[in-house]
Amino acid sequence: MIAAWPCPGPSGQCEEYALAFDRGRGHRVLIIPALFDEANRMRRMLVDTMRLLDAAGIDTFLPDLPGCNESPQSFTAQSLHGWRVAMEHAARHFRTTDVLAVRGGALVFPAMLPGWVLEPAKGPSILRQMLRARTIAAREVGQHEDSAALLEQGRSEGLELAGYRCGASLIAGLQDALPQIEGQRIISQAELGGGGLWLRAEPAAAPEQSAALARLIAADLSV
């Protein structure tokens, strides 16, 4: 279930982990998680999807982005470029044939693989929302923070957003990043039914959404 994969980091080669359903089958799908807190809110739904795909004869791999989950790397040292390189390494290591990128995962997925992109998110939208959460939290304790000034600070020295100590390169990267979709099928939330789990204030399972996503992937792979 838990597989390791070698990943280059700022301080040399290190070992990262992935949740894997690997039985050496022909279809091997790499799943690139959403970024930041959205990854937590969607993880249960994705893992349930992986179980269903396993039962349908499809291998799946959900790697940690370096600096996230079980990763030994520092979050502050990460950038979109670093994550993109890491995900290419994971794709090569697990010899994946297809990719499913979720939300902000579409900013860092290996676009050379065919597959699907679930509700791709733009870098500026992700950044704007986290800056807004920070200004709202500041206001709650009677302080005033200005988004534009925070962004400037973030670009030069890094910034803590939603509990993540983001380095300057990650902030600068998010500011302009757009999903690089090259022929992958875009899946909209409406195809899964229900509300988007990344919006949900608390993480939750969504068995119907997992089933719809697994069905859609299995049908496209015609297994």
Place this chain on the structure above:
Amino acid sequence: MNRTDSTLRAILQDVLGLSAERVAAFDATTGLFGDLPELDSMAVAGLLTEIEDRLDIVIEDDEVDGELLENYGNLLSFLEDKIAQSQEE
């Protein structure tokens, strides 16, 4: 129920993970930020961003204060005014 009202209820339903029936029962005095424990600053930020996307408006930082999010009625009338303004322009 006008379009802004129904859109706002649909977004709250997604953010809070509530049933359509429970959200339909919200009235102008239903408390939001401070009354609903799920609505922390991150969830409010997500809520506002989703409102902007679905209603095609921009909410400025300085428009977001405690009063705006105090109850359903305040948030709805703010959005209705905002949409009326953008249609006049």
